[in-house]
Each structure stands twice: as structure tokens, then as C-alpha cells.
Amino acid sequence: xxxxxxxxxxxxxxxxxxxxxxxxxxxxxxxxxxxxxxxxxxxxxxxxxxxxxxxxxxxxxxxxxxxxxxxxxxxxxxxxxxxxxxxxxxxxxxxxxxxxxxxxxxxxxxxxxxxxxxxxxxxxxxxxxxxxxxxxxxxxxxxxxxxxxxxxxxxxxxxxxxxxxxxxxxxxxxxxxxxxxxxxxxxxxxxxxxxxxxxxxxxxxxxxxxxxxxxxxxxxxxxxxxxxxxxxxxxxxxxxxxxxxxxxxxxxxxxxxxxxxxxxxxxxxxxxxxxxxxxxxxxxxxxxxxxxxxxxxxxxxxxxxxxxxxxxxxxxxxxxxxxxxxxxxxxxxxxxxxxxxxxxxxxxxxxxxxxxxxxxxxxxxxxxxxxxxxxxxxxxxxxxxxxxxxxxxxxxxxxxxxxxxxxxxxxxxxxxxxxxxxxxxxxxxxxxxxxxxxxxxxxxxxxxxxxxxxxxxxxxxxxxxxxxxxxxxxxxxxxxxxxxxxxxxxxxxxxxxxxxxxxxxxxxxxxxxxxxxxxxxxxxxxxxxxxxxxxxxxxxxxxxxxxxxxxxxxxxxxxxxxxxxxxxxxxxxxxxxxxxxxxxxxxxxxxxxxxxxxxxxxxxxxxxxxxxxxxxxxxxxxxxxxxxxxxxxxxxxxxxxxxxxxxxxxxxxxxxxxxxxxxxxxxxxxxxxxxxxxxxxxxxxxxxxxxxxxxxxxxxxxxxxxxxxxxxxxxxxxxxxxxxxxxxxxxxxxxxxxxxxxxxxxxxxxxxxxxxxxxxxxxxxxxxxx
DNA sequence: TAGGCCCGCGTTTTT
DNA sequence: CGCGGGCCTA
Numbered sequence: 001x002x003x004x005x006x007x008x009x010x011x012x013x014x015x016x017x018x019x020x021x022x023x024x025x026x027x028x029x030x031x032x033x034x035x036x037x038x039x040x041x042x043x044x045x046x047x048x049x050x051x052x053x054x055x056x057x058x059x060x061x062x063x064x065x066x067x068x069x070x071x072x073x074x075x076x077x078x079x080x081x082x083x084x085x086x087x088x089x090x091x092x093x094x095x096x097x098x099x100x101x102x103x104x105x106x107x108x109x110x111x112x113x114x115x116x117x118x119x120x121x122x123x124x125x126x127x128x129x130x131x132x133x134x135x136x137x138x139x140x141x142x143x144x145x146x147x148x149x150x151x152x153x154x155x156x157x158x159x160x161x162x163x164x165x166x167x168x169x170x171x172x173x174x175x176x177x178x179x180x181x182x183x184x185x186x187x188x189x190x191x192x193x194x195x196x197x198x199x200x201x202x203x204x205x206x207x208x209x210x211x212x213x214x215x216x217x218x219x220x221x222x223x224x225x226x227x228x229x230x231x232x233x234x235x236x237x238x239x240x241x242x243x244x245x246x247x248x249x250x251x252x253x254x255x256x257x258x259x260x261x262x263x264x265x266x267x268x269x270x271x272x273x274x275x276x277x278x279x280x281x282x283x284x285x286x287x288x289x290x291x292x293x294x295x296x297x298x299x300x301x302x303x304x305x306x307x308x309x310x311x312x313x314x315x316x317x318x319x320x321x322x323x324x325x326x327x328x329x330x331x332x333x334x335x336x337x338x339x340x341x342x343x344x345x346x347x348x349x350x351x352x353x354x355x356x357x358x359x360x361x362x363x364x365x366x367x368x369x370x371x372x373x374x375x376x377x378x379x380x381x382x383x384x385x386x387x388x389x390x391x392x393x394x395x396x397x398x399x400x401x402x403x404x405x406x407x408x409x410x411x412x413x414x415x416x417x418x419x420x421x422x423x424x425x426x427x428x429x430x431x432x433x434x435x436x437x438x439x440x441x442x443x444x445x446x447x448x449x450x451x452x453x454x455x456x457x458x459x460x461x462x463x464x465x466x467x468x469x470x471x472x473x474x475x476x477x478x479x480x481x482x483x484x485x486x487x488x489x490x491x492x493x494x495x496x497x498x499x500x501x502x503x504x505x506x507x508x509x510x511x512x513x514x515x516x517x518x519x520x521x522x523x524x525x526x527x528x529x530x531x532x533x534x535x536x537x538x539x540x541x542x543x544x545x546x547x548x549x550x551x552x553x554x555x556x557x558x559x560x561x562x563x564x565x566x567x568x569x570x571x572x573x574x575x576x577x578x579x580x581x582x583x584x585x586x587x588x589x590x591x592x593x594x595x596x597x598x599x600x601x602x603x604x605x606x607x608x609x610x611x612x613x614x615x616x617x618x619x620x621x622x623x624x625x626x627x628x629x630x631x632x633x634x635x636x637x638x639x640x641x642x643x644x645x646x647x648x649x650x651x652x653x654x655x656x657x658x659x660x661x662x663x664x665x666x667x668x669x670x671x672x673x674x675x676x677x678x679x680x681x682x683x684x685x686x687x688x689x690x691x692x693x694x695x696x697x698x699x700x701x702x703x704x705x706x707x708x709x710x711x712x713x714x715x716x717x718x719x720x721x722x723x724x725x726x727x728x729x730x731x732x733x734x735x736x737x738x739x740x741x742x743x744x745x746x747x748x749x750x751x752x753x754x755x756x757x758x759x760x761x762x763x764x765x766x767x768x769x770x
Numbered sequence: 771t772a773g774g775c776c777c778g779c780g781t782t783t784t785t
Numbered sequence: 786c787g788c789g790g791g792c793c794t795a
Contacts, residue, residue: 078784107785129785151791207785242784275783379781401783435771442771476771553785572782594781612782635780636786 039289042264046618047302059092069099073232110210121213128204129552134428166208167244167276211246240265244276300326304333306654311617313651335656339627348389374567374579378592398562400569410527425459437516439480501538582620587628587644
């Protein structure tokens with residue numbers, strides 16, 4: 001990493017040439033930018049211009065000559081946020097934004113620091129960063145060694161515990177009783193320690209370690225801490241409400257004596273508690289940094305009055321808040337619409353038809369682009385109904401989020417090959433690809449190799465190299481191993497002077513990996529395309545290790561943004577985004593708020609769910625549509641649903657409620673009993689008019705007796721599929737994948753090329769003619 | 771070793 | 786209902 005020479009002078013000149021740093025900022029924003037000395041907490045409500053404040057603040061500090069670009073530590077949670085920040089800083093200060101080397105995610109900056117001092121925690125600076133797949137595999141090996149019943153105690157759930165500990169900054173010696181230590185008969189701590197030991201042997205760490213090792217180094221070596229204090233003159237933090245304990249401690253350590261720390265966040269948008277985020281961090285900022293200035297950004301530039309008021313009315317029900325009152329100049333606008341519907345299909349139909357209407361435009365309203373509209377759901381299983389409907393009506397849509405590129409199996413396989421080339425001692429990479437594609441090296445053999453390596457205290461690769469010299473292995477296992485080692489040695493040679501992407505191509509060709517994928521009619525082509533994309537993205541890196549670092553920390557690839565299509569995503573994925581029109585379906589007790597979440601975390605989780613609802617509503621600029629249903633199919637079973645308590649919490653003046661069926665009154669009745677059973681208090685008594693209107697269905701609910709439940713919808717049993725009813729080349733519709741062409745018929749299976757995904761799929765379930 | 775069958779389970783997931 | 790993991794058999 002090269003450092004450009006200090007050039008403060010030219011930055012000031014640049015600032016002089018851009019006197020418009022502050023024009024267009026409101027007084028609070030300007031104060032948040034100008035208050036550069038000492039601790040500052042900027043409480044930035046939704047849509048109040050927080051990124052603008054952060055970037056202008058950076059520009060201001062540089063323009064004033066208070067620091068040089070690399071002396072500013074600016075941390076974000078996501079790569080996307082970091083990228084956006086850099087781009088916007090660049091617009092303000094031009095090329096010197098390149099020097100902002102310490103603008104990045106918590107993890108990428110922590111990784112940089114750790115690589116510099118790795119030996120202090122027993123790692124080499126070339127350490128490998130494990131993904132969760134490797135993590136689970138490692139735990140599995142430990143569990144096997146310890147004879148732990150992996151049905152009762154899954155490695156995955158233990159990985160979750162480890163994550164929680166690390167989020168809290170707890171190394172094995174600091175874990176107290178309870179909090180997961182009782183795992184597998186009180187062996188939690190021991191297993192955690194074993195896991196850490198294994199990581200050290202593998203010269204690897206997981207995501208949590210990046211920060212944890214930082215804490216270790218910075219607390220045990222004051223001299224090193226001192227160098228960072230000298231280095232970072234200003235510290236800026238984005239989304240402070242999402243910091244966990246480890247990140248909090250890390251920031252406390254790195255904050256220089258001058259306490260030039262500026263944290264920006266919104267306690268009402270803290271939605272990652274289950275990932276270890278502590279809203280408390282932002283709530284106690286003033287206590288942590290006495291004399292801190294707190295600046296509230298409350299002028300909202302995004303939403304209309306009704307939308308803001310509806311969101312405010314909802315979030316008011318939360319107890320632990322710093323409190324803000326957002327306001328806007330935008331007059332009027334439409335009220336938030338609350339729609340009761342019969343079932344999930346009706347809901348999807350309602351949303352899709354409403355979208356079509358808005359897309360077409362009316363006499364009073366201009367047509368909306370598809371990309372102006374988004375559907376935000378609580379959980380991804382809710383997406384399916386919408387996808388089906390969109391496909392049926394030919395509404396273009398994009399699922400935002402979804403399976404991530406670098407987490408796809410084929411991409412991980414390819415990367416494992418590369419990791420093995422880069423460091424042949426990477427046992428986890430070895431284990432991943434030794435029998436992919438199938439080489440006849442089965443589980444038994446692999447286990448034997450692992451055991452052998454452990455006994456000898458060497459890496460698996462070394463063990464294999466030794467073993468094939470002997471006669472200890474049966475020929476059936478030995479022959480393919482010899483073959484693999486021969487290939488591997490050749491690749492290793494090639495790697496010395498071959499471009500990384502060419503090398504990968506060679507490996508995947510020689511190993512038969514491409515052939516294996518080509519043989520897979522179902523999704524082989526998609527996977528090959530993904531590998532192609534991987535190769536293309538590698539071309540930008542001149543060496544393998546730079547690429548691998550990028551892969552483990554910058555786990556997203558710039559994908560195409562979907563063009564003009566409706567967006568479909570979870571509420572979590574929607575944070576930081578905004579849309580003119582937002583649909584919020586599934587506001588039913590048990591779904592939103594999620595039953596599971598409340599079972600696990602009680603009132604605290606309920607408040608987080610409410611913040612999620614708040615985030616959802618505040619994504620909308622002009623129109624927000626909330627809906628709930630009476631009947632919903634969940635995992636193939638019909639269930640009666642009752643409206644979410646959040647519906648009742650919406651202020652009636654800002655909401656317009658309608659119902660298709662009148663069942664909502666019954667829903668309200670059962671909601672009472674549900675609350676009773678759950679021990680929650682509804683925020684109105686039976687006699688009061690519920691907030692969404694007792695006249696919802698033209699019925700006075702207070703006089704309603706509990707009635708028989710509405711008859712659930714019955715779906716006709718799907719016809720048993722029979723391929724002989726179909727012809728080659730026919731256009732068919734499949735419930736899950738949409739429209740497609742039959743390209744092959746094999747026995748009772750159809751191979752269909754689907755239009756939306758471009759994937760070929762083998763279909764033996766319900767298909768109807770288009 | 772590898773393919774097939776059965777059982778269990780099913781939020782959100784920035785790095 | 787539909788998928789993935791684990792177990793069993795050819």
C-alpha cells in the first residue's frame with residue numbers, strides 16, 4: 001500500500017475552490033460537520049442526510065489542514081457504505097480521497113492492523129480468514145474428536161455461540177457460566193478453547209478474531225496503541241447503533257487522547273441485536289464520553305408528513321430511546337394505507353395489481369417506474385408468493401440480497417483450489433476440494449489422512465506427501481491421491497508465472513471440475529457462468545494473495561443493479577435504501593413481529609421488531625402500503641392469522657384502513673386471547689376502538705362474540721405430474737420457477753429452461769401449461 | 771465409495 | 786411443503 005506525499009496545501013486550495021461545502025446544509029448538519037474537536041454524537045434520523053454529514057466532515061477536516069487523509073479513521077459496517085463514502089468524499093475533495101486509506105469496514109481495518117502485528121497473537125501475517133463454512137467444518141472435526149452428539153449439539157449452533165462470545169469481546173478465559181458455556185454438558189468453554197487452538201495451528205482466524213486479536217494486541221502493548229493514537233487524529237463511525245461490544249471496545253482503545261471521535265447513528269434503526277449489536281452503546285455515549293456534544297438531525301428530506309407521523313407513532317411504543325422528532329416540509333401526501341386481505345395469494349395479487357396501476361399512472365398521478373417500488377418482507381419465505389404473482393403478470397422484479405456470490409458452492413470450490421496453491425498447508429481448503437470433483441477419495445480415506453496429519457503434527461498436504469511414499473494406503477486410495485498430488489505440483493509450478501485467472505482456468509479444466517459442472521443439466525451452466533464471472537473479477541488483481549484477501553473481506557461483487565424492475569427484499573436488506581413506494585406485507589402476529597424472535601428475546605426483541613417496522617415505513621418517500629391476511633399457508637399448512645400489534649400502534653390520523661373481507665374483526669378477537677396467553681398487554685382494552693378503526697368492516701368490535709374461525713382456503717391437490725402430458729418445446733409455468741421452455745423430457749422428469757433465471761431445472765413437481 | 775431414502779426442520783445475516 | 790444432512794445399502 002503506497003502513501004501519497006502529504007499535500008495539505010493543495011487540499012486547502014481545493015477547499016477554497018469549493019466554497020460550497022456548506023451550502024445546502026441545514027444548521028444542525030452544519031454544526032455536525034463543524035464540531036470537529038472532542039466527542040460528538042450525531043443522532044441522525046432516517047433520511048436526514050447522515051452520509052452527507054460524514055463525508056462533508058471528512059472534507060472539512062482535510063480542508064482545514066487538521067489532518068492528512070490517512071490520519072482519519074472512518075469505519076462503516078458494510079463495504080457498500082465504505083465505497084459510497086469514498087465516492088462522495090471524492091466528489092468533495094477530489095483525488096486526495098485516494099489517501100483515505102483508513103476508511104473501510106471494521107473488519108477490513110482490523111485485518112490491516114492484525115497483519116502488521118500478527119506474530120503477537122501467534123499468527124503469521126499471511127493468516128487466512130475463514131468463512132463460516134470452514135468454521136463449521138473445523139468445529140465438526142473437533143466435535144468428532146470429542147465424541148459429541150452432533151445431532152443434539154450441532155457445530156452450527158456452537159459456531160453461533162462462538163460468534164456471540166466474540167461479539168462481546170470474550171476470549172475463552174473470559175467466558176463465565178451460563179451464556180452458552182453449558183453447551184454439550186458444560187464443555188462450551190473447553191470447545192471454544194480447542195477451536196481457538198486449532199485456528200492458531202492453521203494460521204487462520206474467523207471474522208470475530210479480527211477484532212478480538214486487535215483488542216488483545218492493543219491492550220497488551222501500550223507502545224503499539226500509542227503509535228495508532230499518533231496516527232489516527234480523527235475517528236468517525238457510521239451506524240454506531242449497530243456496534244457490538246468488541247467494536248465498542250476497539251473504538252474506545254483507538255480513540256486518541258484528543259477524543260476527536262464522531263459517531264453517527266440512530267437508536268431507532270438498530271436492527272442487528274441478534275448479531276450482537278448493542279443499542280446500549282449509543283444510549284450511553286454521553287456517559288462514556290463526558291462533555292460529548294449531541295447533535296440531532298431531525299429534518300427529514302425523504303418522506304411525506306403522513307409517513308413520518310405513522311413511523312413516529314409506531315416507534316413511540318418503544319421504551320429505551322434517546323428520542324427524536326422527525327419533521328419535514330413536505331406537505332400532505334397520501335396516508336399510509338393498511339389493507340386487510342383474505343390470504344397470502346390475495347395479498348400478492350393486491351400488491352402486484354396496485355403496482356401495475358401505479359406503473360400505468362392515472363389522471364392525477366404520473367406513471368411510476370417499476371424500480372420506484374419495493375416489497376419489504378420480514379422473512380424470505382414470504383417472497384415466494386410475490387415472485388409467483390410477478391411472474392404471472394410479467395412484472396419485472398429483482399430479489400435484492402439472496403444467496404451471495406462468494407458463498408456459492410462453485411465459487412468456494414474454486415477459491416479453495418487457489419487457497420491451496422497459495423498456502424498448501426490450508427487443511428480446510430484441502431478437505432473441501434480433495435474429492436471435488438469425485439476422484440474416488442472417499443470420506444474414510446479423508447478421515448484417515450486428517451488423523452494421520454494430526455498425529456504427526458503436520459498439515460494434511462504434508463501427510464499425504466509422506467504417506468504416498470509408503471505402502472500404508474490401499475491402492476484404491478493411493479492411486480487417486482498420487483494423481484492429485486501430481487496435478488497439484490504442476491499447478492504450483494505454473495502459479496509462479498501465470499496470471500491468477502488463467503491459473504484458475506487451467507486448474508478447473510485439468511481437474512475435471514468444468515466437466516463435472518457441464519454434466520449437471522440442472523444448474524451446471526449457471527455455475528460455469530459464475531466461475532467465468534469469478535475469473536473476470538480476478539483479472540483486476542495482480543497477485544493471488546491480494547485477490548484472496550479481497551474475497552474474504554469484501555464479500556460482495558458489484559452485481560448489475562436490476563434496471564427497471566420492482567425490488568423484493570427483506571426489511572434487513574432494505575436498511576439504507578429508499579423508494580417512492582413501499583409495500584409492507586405480512587404484518588401478522590407471529591410473522592411480524594416474528595414469534596421466534598419474541599420467544600427468544602422477549603420484550604427486548606419485540607422492541608427490535610418494532611424498530612424493524614420503523615425502518616420499513618421510513619424507507620418510503622411518498623406511499624407506504626401495509627397489509628395483513630386472515631389465512632396464510634406456512635410450510636404447506638393453513639393457519640389463521642391475526643393482525644400485528646404494530647398495525648394497532650399506527651396513529652389513526654395518518655392511516656387509511658380498508659378490508660376486503662371483514663374477517664379482521666375476528667382477527668381482533670383472537671388477538672386478545674393470543675396476547676393473554678403470551679402475557680403481553682395490548683395497548684387498548686376490549687372496549688376501546690382499535691386504532692385501525694372499529695368500523696373496519698362496518699362492525700362494532702366491542703360487541704362481537706368470538707366466532708367460528710373462518711374456513712381456511714383449500715387448495716386443490718396438485719395434479720400428479722406426468723411427463724407424457726407434455727411436449728418438447730412447450731411453454732410451461734412452474735409455481736416456483738416461473739415460465740420456461742421444455743428442452744428435454746427424461747422419463748417422468750421435465751428439463752425446463754426458465755426465462756426469469758435463465759437456469760435449467762429438472763422438474764418433477766406441479767407444472768401447468770402456460 | 772456413492773447414490774438413494776428418510777427424517778427433521780423451517781427469522782433476520784453488514785463481515 | 787421442500788430442502789439438506791445423515792444413514793444405509795449396492
